[in-house]
Amino acid sequence: MTTEVRARQRSDARDNRERILAVARAAFAMDGLGVPIREIARRAEVGAATVYRHFTTKEALLAEVFADQMASCAEIVRRGLAADDPWRxxxxxxxxxMAVHALDRGFARAFTSRMSEPAEFAAERDRTLASLLELVRQAKDAGSLxxxxxxxxxNLALxxxxxxxxxxxxxxxAASRRFAALMLRSFQAHPVWTPLPPAVRLPPAQG
Known part of the structure; x- marks a missing residue:
């Protein structure tokens, strides 16, 4: 096999991987985690075997897809823990x-579930949840929560x-901001009346 052929195969493999990730990211964000691998493969215009060559399990694909969102959530919690006032x-x-999750249905499930994802993803989530638990403790000690x-x-709110x-x-x-304000008011030990963010006209709930 020539060097040129090998280089082209590596390039094709990289292109397939990036296309699979892009398709999976869009699918999970729109439709949640239930989208099957065969549907990801169909939308990416590759075979299911190609998906599994790059990601040995669906959980491995999920972890790769949501790596950036997990890092973003970890940073949000770190900033919250560093605030002078634990309630704020x-x-x-x-x-x-809630803003992050409002734009990505799949990540809400990945963040709050206990799926058998790769250890690195699980460890990052567990560290983030431990920091969040410490912030909750501090807010309770301050009498605010x-x-x-x-x-x-x-998790329930998310x-x-x-x-x-x-x-x-x-x-x-916009709807998420209003919902977050309602949730925070219910979490507060001594709720203080403040105006809510503007309401948003949403489609009627489906029965």
Missing amino acids: GLCLVVEQL REDFVLEDI LANEGIRADTPEMRL
């Missing part, structure tokens, strides 16, 4: 995490936030 730090975290609050309440349906990403973000 927690507000920042909830508002910004209600004592019966548990970390799963944030999964509910995932269900927002709107015509545009901008409308989803």
